[in-house]
Amino acid sequence: MTGADKPAFGVYVHWPFCLSKCPYCDFNSHVRHAAIDEDRFARAFLREIETTAARVPGRQVSSIFLGGGTPSLMQPRTVGAILDGIGRHWRVVPDVEITLEANPTSVEATRFAGYRSAGVNRVSLGVQALDDKSLRELGRLHSAREALDAVAIARGAFERYSFDLIYARPDQTPEMWAGELELAIAEAAEHLSLYQLTIEQGTPFFGLHASGKLRTPDEATARALYDVTQEICARHGLPAYEISNHARRGAECRHNLVYWRGEEYAGIGPGAHGRLDINGQRHATATEQRPEAWLMRVEANGHGVITDDRLNSEERADEYLLMGLRLAEGIDPRRYALLSGRTLDPRRVALLHDEGAIAIDADGRLRVTQAGFPVLDAVVADLAA
Known part of the structure; x- marks a missing residue:
């Protein structure tokens, strides 16, 4: 599959709780010191699945992703109940990909067999670093x-x-990262997600960085770290299929491809986003972020949706461009034209091509080059203008 020639439908389920909040994290995650009523949340997940399926019936689920937060804090029986609920309301394909995000602690690893029995067939571990000093600094x-x-x-x-x-952690050099990456690849069977540290507003790292107490690599070093990542991963048969994700051929995360290819997915749980096609229109949905407020909304209304926007043709096209150009396979300009009602500006395309930022394949697909990926935001902005 190389784009939009085969429709997919994903279900994202968000478990919002963590044992602690990492200082770099701006995700919708919450720490609760009192016991969480997991059974009550499970019932709410099932209710929201039911309500969402009533809006988009007849879908065939190709991927399910349990993210967070820390989904591996859930009991396996809760995961099983959620998966059973999805299967009751939609048809699930026989080779469905079911991913669960997990923290790599010994306590959570003891649940892996239970998750496997519940139906999970892929796990994504938040390792984040392979040296103890960095792990402490990252709050792991x-x-x-x-x-x-x-x-x-x-x-x-x-x-x-x-x-x-x-990577691009404080005081990290390309040589240090190369050694860590070689160790990681020796442990990784088919897939690695490798993210440059970004300083997000509202996080503890943002305040430390602003005050000069947290120093991240300069632009030249960050670029060298990126280049090392691409070279080592490609040499070991794990090329980038998306700007931050590397996989052996055929081992790409199918659920994330649903997002990047602009396909349809349901968002279940506190702070989950969705893209649903209803009566020929694309709806961008988002649920209440605060877990307890989401819970009460679902119990009262059957869902926690607080945003349900109909995207116009230009918004759909811009989203396709923004997400699709993250992929090594790029985008189909013909699909962009169908969504937006206009073609990409040939003069801008030609200029970016001449600069080496984009390539045009024999079948007409447009993709960002290795030289263009470090300035991806600028490439997207130029094409969308």
């Missing part, structure tokens, strides 16, 4: 040894697994 609760042990347990429990690492 596991050690490097614990992370590698969890990867080994995942390898035994699941046919498919992936893990995340963050």
